[in-house]
Amino acid sequence: MKKKYNDTIICFNVITIFPEMFSAIINYGIIGQAIKKKIININFLNPRNFSKNKYKSVDDRPYGGGPGMLMSVEPLYLAIQEAKSRLKNATVIYLSPQGKELKQNNIEKLIAKKQIIFICGRYEGIDQRIIDNQVDEEWSIGSYILTGGELAAMVMIDSISRLIPGVIKKKSIEEDSFSNNLLDYPSYTRPEIIKNMSVPQILLSGNHDQIRIWRLKQSLGKTWIKRPDLLKKKKLTEEEIILLDEFKKKFREKNNY
Known part of the structure:
Protein backbone atom coordinates (compact mmCIF):
# COMPACT_ATOMS: atom_id res chain seq x y z
CA MET A 1 0.00 0.00 0.00
CA SER A 172 20.17 12.00 2.43
CA ILE A 173 18.93 14.33 5.16
CA GLU A 174 21.04 12.63 7.82
CA GLU A 175 24.17 13.19 5.74
CA ASP A 176 23.43 16.84 4.93
CA SER A 177 25.93 19.56 5.72
CA PHE A 178 25.07 21.29 9.01
CA SER A 179 22.81 18.45 10.20
CA ASN A 180 25.69 17.22 12.39
CA ASN A 181 27.76 20.43 12.37
CA LEU A 182 30.07 19.06 9.66
CA LEU A 183 30.44 19.97 6.00
CA ASP A 184 30.05 17.27 3.37
CA TYR A 185 33.00 15.15 2.29
CA PRO A 186 34.22 15.46 -1.34
CA SER A 187 32.15 13.45 -3.82
CA TYR A 188 33.08 11.98 -7.23
CA THR A 189 31.34 10.23 -10.12
CA ARG A 190 32.28 8.67 -13.47
CA PRO A 191 34.63 8.73 -15.32
CA GLU A 192 37.37 7.47 -13.04
CA ILE A 193 39.99 9.66 -14.79
CA ILE A 194 39.36 12.87 -16.72
CA LYS A 195 41.98 15.37 -17.92
CA ASN A 196 44.60 13.59 -15.77
CA MET A 197 42.46 14.03 -12.64
CA SER A 198 41.70 10.78 -10.81
CA VAL A 199 39.15 9.69 -8.27
CA PRO A 200 40.78 8.89 -4.87
CA GLN A 201 41.69 5.20 -4.93
CA ILE A 202 40.06 4.50 -1.56
CA LEU A 203 36.65 5.15 -3.16
CA LEU A 204 37.32 2.42 -5.73
CA SER A 205 38.49 -0.13 -3.19
CA GLY A 206 35.12 -1.55 -2.20
CA ASN A 207 36.20 -1.46 1.45
CA HIS A 208 33.18 0.24 2.98
CA ASP A 209 34.68 0.71 6.43
CA GLN A 210 37.77 2.42 5.02
CA ILE A 211 35.59 4.56 2.76
CA ARG A 212 33.54 5.62 5.79
CA ILE A 213 36.71 6.58 7.68
CA TRP A 214 38.09 8.50 4.68
CA ARG A 215 34.84 10.39 4.20
CA LEU A 216 34.61 11.26 7.88
CA LYS A 217 38.20 12.52 7.93
CA GLN A 218 37.58 14.66 4.82
CA SER A 219 34.38 16.02 6.30
CA LEU A 220 36.13 16.96 9.52
CA GLY A 221 39.01 18.50 7.58
CA LYS A 222 36.82 20.57 5.27
CA THR A 223 34.91 21.88 8.26
CA TRP A 224 38.16 22.78 10.05
CA ILE A 225 39.38 24.70 6.99
CA LYS A 226 36.15 26.38 5.86
CA ARG A 227 33.87 26.55 8.89
CA PRO A 228 35.84 26.13 12.13
CA ASP A 229 32.94 27.75 13.97
CA LEU A 230 30.88 24.61 13.36
CA LEU A 231 33.49 22.40 15.02
CA LYS A 232 33.26 24.50 18.17
CA LYS A 233 29.60 23.49 18.45
CA LYS A 234 30.31 19.79 17.98
CA LYS A 235 31.43 17.34 20.64
CA LEU A 236 33.92 15.14 18.78
CA THR A 237 34.18 11.43 19.42
CA GLU A 238 37.56 9.84 20.09
CA GLU A 239 37.64 8.58 16.50
CA GLU A 240 36.84 12.03 15.14
CA ILE A 241 39.58 13.66 17.24
CA ILE A 242 42.16 11.22 15.88
CA LEU A 243 41.02 11.62 12.28
CA LEU A 244 40.98 15.41 12.51
CA ASP A 245 44.50 15.45 13.99
CA GLU A 246 45.69 13.24 11.13
CA PHE A 247 44.09 15.56 8.59
CA LYS A 248 45.60 18.67 10.20
CA LYS A 249 49.10 17.11 10.24
CA LYS A 250 48.95 16.10 6.60
CA PHE A 251 47.46 19.45 5.55
CA ARG A 252 50.17 21.40 7.35
CA GLU A 253 52.93 19.26 5.86
CA LYS A 254 51.52 19.73 2.37
CA ASN A 255 51.16 23.50 2.79
CA ASN A 256 54.44 24.01 4.71
CA TYR A 257 53.05 25.42 7.93
Whole structure:
Protein backbone atom coordinates (compact mmCIF):
# COMPACT_ATOMS: atom_id res chain seq x y z
CA MET A 1 0.00 0.00 0.00
CA LYS A 2 1.27 3.46 -0.88
CA LYS A 3 2.24 5.41 2.23
CA LYS A 4 0.28 8.57 2.97
CA TYR A 5 1.90 11.68 4.39
CA ASN A 6 -1.21 13.73 5.15
CA ASP A 7 -0.28 13.82 8.82
CA THR A 8 2.96 15.66 7.99
CA ILE A 9 1.68 17.98 5.27
CA ILE A 10 2.66 21.64 5.48
CA CYS A 11 0.61 24.39 3.90
CA PHE A 12 2.26 27.61 2.74
CA ASN A 13 0.37 30.75 1.76
CA VAL A 14 2.63 33.32 0.12
CA ILE A 15 1.65 36.97 -0.10
CA THR A 16 3.50 38.46 -3.08
CA ILE A 17 2.98 40.84 -5.96
CA PHE A 18 5.07 38.49 -8.12
CA PRO A 19 3.59 34.98 -7.72
CA GLU A 20 5.00 34.04 -11.13
CA MET A 21 8.49 34.02 -9.64
CA PHE A 22 7.62 30.90 -7.67
CA SER A 23 7.28 28.78 -10.79
CA ALA A 24 11.00 28.18 -10.25
CA ILE A 25 10.18 25.88 -7.34
CA ILE A 26 6.56 24.76 -7.73
CA ASN A 27 6.97 23.33 -11.23
CA TYR A 28 10.39 21.73 -10.96
CA GLY A 29 12.55 19.41 -8.90
CA ILE A 30 11.91 17.97 -5.48
CA ILE A 31 9.44 20.64 -4.36
CA GLY A 32 7.40 20.22 -7.52
CA GLN A 33 7.24 16.47 -6.91
CA ALA A 34 6.23 17.00 -3.27
CA ILE A 35 3.35 19.21 -4.41
CA LYS A 36 2.19 16.53 -6.86
CA LYS A 37 2.32 13.95 -4.05
CA LYS A 38 0.26 16.33 -1.89
CA ILE A 39 2.91 16.28 0.82
CA ILE A 40 3.06 20.07 0.76
CA ASN A 41 0.66 22.72 -0.49
CA ILE A 42 1.60 26.21 -1.71
CA ASN A 43 -0.91 28.96 -2.48
CA PHE A 44 -0.44 32.60 -3.42
CA LEU A 45 -2.24 35.84 -2.67
CA ASN A 46 -1.44 38.98 -4.63
CA PRO A 47 -2.03 42.25 -2.71
CA ARG A 48 -2.86 43.92 -6.04
CA ASN A 49 -6.11 41.93 -6.05
CA PHE A 50 -7.07 43.70 -2.82
CA SER A 51 -6.17 47.22 -3.98
CA LYS A 52 -9.20 49.52 -4.25
CA ASN A 53 -7.75 52.06 -6.66
CA LYS A 54 -8.27 51.76 -10.40
CA TYR A 55 -4.55 51.28 -11.05
CA LYS A 56 -4.28 48.38 -8.56
CA SER A 57 -1.18 50.04 -7.13
CA VAL A 58 0.21 48.72 -3.84
CA ASP A 59 2.83 51.33 -2.96
CA ASP A 60 2.81 54.77 -1.39
CA ARG A 61 5.19 57.46 -0.11
CA PRO A 62 6.48 57.15 3.47
CA TYR A 63 5.45 59.70 6.06
CA GLY A 64 8.33 61.97 7.02
CA GLY A 65 9.85 61.78 3.57
CA GLY A 66 12.83 59.74 2.49
CA PRO A 67 13.79 57.68 -0.54
CA GLY A 68 11.63 55.03 -2.14
CA MET A 69 8.12 53.82 -1.49
CA LEU A 70 6.47 51.46 1.01
CA MET A 71 3.88 48.78 0.39
CA SER A 72 0.42 50.22 1.05
CA VAL A 73 -1.19 49.12 4.29
CA GLU A 74 -4.73 48.24 3.19
CA PRO A 75 -4.08 45.82 0.28
CA LEU A 76 -1.41 44.03 2.30
CA TYR A 77 -3.63 43.87 5.40
CA LEU A 78 -6.56 42.45 3.42
CA ALA A 79 -4.32 39.86 1.78
CA ILE A 80 -3.08 38.76 5.21
CA GLN A 81 -6.64 38.47 6.52
CA GLU A 82 -7.63 36.35 3.53
CA ALA A 83 -4.60 34.11 4.10
CA LYS A 84 -5.49 33.75 7.79
CA SER A 85 -9.06 32.79 6.89
CA ARG A 86 -7.66 29.94 4.77
CA LEU A 87 -5.14 28.78 7.38
CA LYS A 88 -6.78 29.25 10.76
CA ASN A 89 -3.73 28.58 12.98
CA ALA A 90 -1.00 29.79 10.67
CA THR A 91 2.22 31.50 11.72
CA VAL A 92 2.76 34.75 9.83
CA ILE A 93 6.38 35.28 8.79
CA TYR A 94 7.76 38.47 7.31
CA LEU A 95 10.96 38.06 5.28
CA SER A 96 13.18 40.91 6.39
CA PRO A 97 16.90 41.74 6.70
CA GLN A 98 16.04 42.78 10.26
CA GLY A 99 14.75 39.31 11.11
CA LYS A 100 16.44 36.45 12.93
CA GLU A 101 19.00 34.78 10.68
CA LEU A 102 17.90 31.38 9.43
CA LYS A 103 19.94 28.37 10.58
CA GLN A 104 19.46 24.65 10.05
CA ASN A 105 18.23 24.03 13.59
CA ASN A 106 15.60 26.78 13.09
CA ILE A 107 14.31 25.04 9.98
CA GLU A 108 13.69 21.83 11.89
CA LYS A 109 11.53 23.75 14.39
CA LEU A 110 9.56 25.51 11.65
CA ILE A 111 8.25 22.17 10.35
CA ALA A 112 6.19 21.78 13.52
CA LYS A 113 4.17 24.89 12.64
CA LYS A 114 2.36 23.03 9.82
CA GLN A 115 0.78 26.23 8.40
CA ILE A 116 2.87 29.25 7.43
CA ILE A 117 2.00 32.55 5.79
CA PHE A 118 4.95 34.33 4.17
CA ILE A 119 4.83 38.07 3.54
CA CYS A 120 7.15 39.09 0.72
CA GLY A 121 7.96 42.77 1.04
CA ARG A 122 8.89 45.01 -1.87
CA TYR A 123 10.11 48.56 -2.40
CA GLU A 124 11.56 49.93 0.87
CA GLY A 125 9.55 47.53 3.01
CA ILE A 126 6.15 47.48 4.70
CA ASP A 127 4.32 49.69 7.19
CA GLN A 128 5.47 49.10 10.78
CA ARG A 129 1.84 48.71 11.91
CA ILE A 130 1.59 45.55 9.83
CA ILE A 131 4.72 44.18 11.47
CA ASP A 132 3.52 45.10 14.97
CA ASN A 133 -0.01 43.74 14.64
CA GLN A 134 -0.02 41.01 11.98
CA VAL A 135 3.44 39.42 11.93
CA ASP A 136 4.38 36.62 14.33
CA GLU A 137 8.01 36.18 13.32
CA GLU A 138 10.61 37.99 11.21
CA TRP A 139 13.27 35.91 9.45
CA SER A 140 16.32 36.76 7.36
CA ILE A 141 18.28 34.40 5.10
CA GLY A 142 21.47 36.42 5.49
CA SER A 143 23.10 39.77 6.14
CA TYR A 144 22.48 41.29 2.73
CA ILE A 145 19.68 43.12 0.94
CA LEU A 146 17.42 41.68 -1.76
CA THR A 147 15.00 43.57 -3.97
CA GLY A 148 12.09 41.66 -2.43
CA GLY A 149 11.14 38.82 -0.13
CA GLU A 150 10.27 36.30 -2.84
CA LEU A 151 13.71 34.72 -3.12
CA ALA A 152 13.95 34.50 0.68
CA ALA A 153 10.53 32.83 0.83
CA MET A 154 11.63 30.29 -1.80
CA VAL A 155 14.73 29.50 0.24
CA MET A 156 12.64 28.93 3.37
CA ILE A 157 10.03 26.84 1.57
CA ASP A 158 12.72 24.68 -0.02
CA SER A 159 14.71 24.23 3.19
CA ILE A 160 11.61 23.39 5.25
CA SER A 161 9.99 21.11 2.68
CA ARG A 162 13.02 18.89 2.10
CA LEU A 163 12.98 17.83 5.77
CA ILE A 164 9.37 16.62 5.62
CA PRO A 165 9.10 12.80 5.54
CA GLY A 166 8.50 11.59 2.00
CA VAL A 167 10.00 14.58 0.21
CA ILE A 168 13.53 13.15 -0.01
CA LYS A 169 15.20 10.05 1.38
CA LYS A 170 15.85 10.11 5.13
CA LYS A 171 19.47 9.02 4.69
CA SER A 172 20.17 12.00 2.43
CA ILE A 173 18.93 14.33 5.16
CA GLU A 174 21.04 12.63 7.82
CA GLU A 175 24.17 13.19 5.74
CA ASP A 176 23.43 16.84 4.93
CA SER A 177 25.93 19.56 5.72
CA PHE A 178 25.07 21.29 9.01
CA SER A 179 22.81 18.45 10.20
CA ASN A 180 25.69 17.22 12.39
CA ASN A 181 27.76 20.43 12.37
CA LEU A 182 30.07 19.06 9.66
CA LEU A 183 30.44 19.97 6.00
CA ASP A 184 30.05 17.27 3.37
CA TYR A 185 33.00 15.15 2.29
CA PRO A 186 34.22 15.46 -1.34
CA SER A 187 32.15 13.45 -3.82
CA TYR A 188 33.08 11.98 -7.23
CA THR A 189 31.34 10.23 -10.12
CA ARG A 190 32.28 8.67 -13.47
CA PRO A 191 34.63 8.73 -15.32
CA GLU A 192 37.37 7.47 -13.04
CA ILE A 193 39.99 9.66 -14.79
CA ILE A 194 39.36 12.87 -16.72
CA LYS A 195 41.98 15.37 -17.92
CA ASN A 196 44.60 13.59 -15.77
CA MET A 197 42.46 14.03 -12.64
CA SER A 198 41.70 10.78 -10.81
CA VAL A 199 39.15 9.69 -8.27
CA PRO A 200 40.78 8.89 -4.87
CA GLN A 201 41.69 5.20 -4.93
CA ILE A 202 40.06 4.50 -1.56
CA LEU A 203 36.65 5.15 -3.16
CA LEU A 204 37.32 2.42 -5.73
CA SER A 205 38.49 -0.13 -3.19
CA GLY A 206 35.12 -1.55 -2.20
CA ASN A 207 36.20 -1.46 1.45
CA HIS A 208 33.18 0.24 2.98
CA ASP A 209 34.68 0.71 6.43
CA GLN A 210 37.77 2.42 5.02
CA ILE A 211 35.59 4.56 2.76
CA ARG A 212 33.54 5.62 5.79
CA ILE A 213 36.71 6.58 7.68
CA TRP A 214 38.09 8.50 4.68
CA ARG A 215 34.84 10.39 4.20
CA LEU A 216 34.61 11.26 7.88
CA LYS A 217 38.20 12.52 7.93
CA GLN A 218 37.58 14.66 4.82
CA SER A 219 34.38 16.02 6.30
CA LEU A 220 36.13 16.96 9.52
CA GLY A 221 39.01 18.50 7.58
CA LYS A 222 36.82 20.57 5.27
CA THR A 223 34.91 21.88 8.26
CA TRP A 224 38.16 22.78 10.05
CA ILE A 225 39.38 24.70 6.99
CA LYS A 226 36.15 26.38 5.86
CA ARG A 227 33.87 26.55 8.89
CA PRO A 228 35.84 26.13 12.13
CA ASP A 229 32.94 27.75 13.97
CA LEU A 230 30.88 24.61 13.36
CA LEU A 231 33.49 22.40 15.02
CA LYS A 232 33.26 24.50 18.17
CA LYS A 233 29.60 23.49 18.45
CA LYS A 234 30.31 19.79 17.98
CA LYS A 235 31.43 17.34 20.64
CA LEU A 236 33.92 15.14 18.78
CA THR A 237 34.18 11.43 19.42
CA GLU A 238 37.56 9.84 20.09
CA GLU A 239 37.64 8.58 16.50
CA GLU A 240 36.84 12.03 15.14
CA ILE A 241 39.58 13.66 17.24
CA ILE A 242 42.16 11.22 15.88
CA LEU A 243 41.02 11.62 12.28
CA LEU A 244 40.98 15.41 12.51
CA ASP A 245 44.50 15.45 13.99
CA GLU A 246 45.69 13.24 11.13
CA PHE A 247 44.09 15.56 8.59
CA LYS A 248 45.60 18.67 10.20
CA LYS A 249 49.10 17.11 10.24
CA LYS A 250 48.95 16.10 6.60
CA PHE A 251 47.46 19.45 5.55
CA ARG A 252 50.17 21.40 7.35
CA GLU A 253 52.93 19.26 5.86
CA LYS A 254 51.52 19.73 2.37
CA ASN A 255 51.16 23.50 2.79
CA ASN A 256 54.44 24.01 4.71
CA TYR A 257 53.05 25.42 7.93
